[in-house]
Amino acid sequence: MTSTSAKDDRFTLLTASRLIDGEGNPAIEDAAVLIHNDRIELVGSSTEVRAPDGAEVEVVDYGDASIVPGMVDAHTHLVSPGDGTPSDVVGQEKDDILLMQAIKNSRTILHSGVTSIRENGAKNHVTFSLREGIERGLAVGPKMTLCGRPVTITGGHMWYFGAEADGADEVRKQVRQLIKEGADYIKLVATGGSTRESNPLLPSYTVDELRVATEEAHHFGKLTAAHCASAQGVQNCLDADVDMIVHCVFEDAQGRYEYRPDLVDRLLEADAWVNPTLYVAQAGIDRFAEVVESAGDDAPALQAVLDERRRGLDNRMEACGRMMEAGVKMTAGSDSPWGDYAPGEFVHEVLMLSDAGLSAPDALASGMSGAADSIGMGDISGRLVAGRSADLLVVNGDPSKDLKALWNVVDVYQDGNRVERGVL
Template sequence: MKTLIKAAQLIDGTGAAPVQDPVLVVSGGKVEAVLSGPVPAELSGTETHDYPGATILPGLIDTHVHLNLPGDGTILEDAVRETEGVLVATSALATVKALKAGITTLRDLGAKGRTAIDVRRALQLGHGEGARVVACGQAITITGGHVWYLGGEADGVDGVRKKVREMIKLGADFIKVMASGGGTVGTQSWNPAFSQEELNAMVDEAHHFDRKATAHCLCARSIEMAIEAGFDQLEHAGFISDRTGRQVYEPAVAEKLAKSGIPVTGTLAVGGAVLRELRGRPSLTETEAAFLVRWEKSAAQNLYQFRQLREAGVSFVAGTDAGWRFTRFDDLPLEMELMQEGGMTAMETIVSATGYAAKVIDIETQTGSLTPGLAADVLVVGADPLSHLAALRDVRLVMQGGKVLTA
């Protein structure tokens, strides 16, 4: 059975110029064709969804989320005290929130035990509707390292190789490594976590099993070590230099990163969501006011570094860190708006959340663009996102695998 979707324009996710007066033909859950102009006579009478003035896009891809976390300000240490049953339910509900916003694929960057992998499987079995899940299982971290309570602790070359194999056995789509400390209490975001030999071993093991590896890096030295190890992607790429959280951008490290060709997920939405939350409150406690000042400074620094990295030639994919702090699972448009503020064009941000995102996370043969033969993951928004990315919040239709979920 075929379905047609009509609108004013279509953006296919590849970076190509928009198709005007498009007719998207969907058949068997896949994109069959992208036409332009009147509906051909042979397709007359076909079920048609017509949205005058609207834009058709591929379903969006958020390349960095944490499904276990609620995104309501709950701190990590409190969130993971819940039972695994609660974490599975929280994760499943998060995929529903994302899908309603036109985000048809989520990549989970670390969950407790096998919770995210189990949600992925339940969705694959058709037990509910939610954004497609790409999962790493547990993020691999040093003993007592960032998010250690998720179960991914490992040390030494032999230990980290074994942990990679355990994640593969669990069903990991890719491998996530905490190459520096992070927001976990007692960890050092300004220092590398693993040795160079340990990082090398994890990448080698991941690649042996045909999995990509990505590294969480919040300090310059961890970026350099991840580049040397041959990671396929970096998360955050921060330049925290000491325990106060001060960041010092290092152009030489940025140049190395650009030359490596390794893409980065900037997760600018974390700061944007904190500012939105605190600025939206009618009043703030003294502690909250100090927190806001700290995050205003941090968000500005992160945006500055994003601009500098872009100018150095570093490529970015869109990812929000949804679940963390106040970052919601429908916040991908916020991330894209901040990426545009950081120097990307609207079209570049859209590609970073569709076709390029799919390529970086290794699902480009399944989804990411409105290319014949790929899954019919489709978002229709009410206006032109190339003029205003805020149009991405005006959702008119969401289709996943050819099934209309919102209309």
């Protein structure tokens, strides 16, 4: 059947003023990328990159735009609306409502130019169902690596998502259960967090419990990541061989910030990734500042809370800058649409990493190849290299010089197909 063979051998040639490979290399000027079906076939200068003789090829010239890899967000929560709804409220919603929310968010995220994500925790079976729905063509969204549910102590942060486990045996069983359901990695909750019943300054799991989880995950070839909202949590996770430290807050049990060179040395030694999630804090502060503003004369107490939150973020920015300087591997993961961080605005997190100290090319790479490597998707996503999935993005401007160009999305390609984004 000719129609089938034509479909099986589809070439698309994209050209533009520049191409950025996502690894921090200098841009290729007058660039082209040849897509063969769902894969990248060739990348280079437009004078060199051509379709095979006689092949039928669709050519799209993007003029003075940039071709870059689809962005990779290492940290999402697809069941959350991102409009300030507290997670405790999100956690009480019915699964079918959360699934609809997740469908809406995954489309928004894909349309914004993020073509791969790591989902950091949802309720019950919702994200497994979402991924199956996308595979069946019932919904659209980025490629996703899933934890399903975060593993947490009874009453711990995100307990409402349905994976409470206490003691070595329950933790081991929960890890096995998640892998059985389709988890690609294991998300652990090592301290409290924004969940009402939990205290972010206190560790939740013991080192022994964490170690059981990482050993079990690693035994099945799965990575681990852990929520750490205070220093003891970071230390416990390093003792337990966790692969990615999320948030990486250095406050002690009394809430005092002190930069921890000892923990930074251990992060380097372990070659662990840090996902600092900076903009989600900024978004919360911005929203809260509006509340303080509208409170008028009643504001002094609120103003003190706002000042405290600003100081907390300043400390995290300072710690990130020092960790970057020390050579700790930083990945861009937004944490959106958690809290006040709306979906589809991943670029904010890349900009915050740049504000904290990464150069523009390094910040760009942290949201592309770096993020992909950090979540075990480096062979698939985050780089414009022959053989990778043809997930890419066309933006106006030059994001290697000005990261804000990432907002100016012209087109998104997923598996070699231009994503139909409708009237924007």
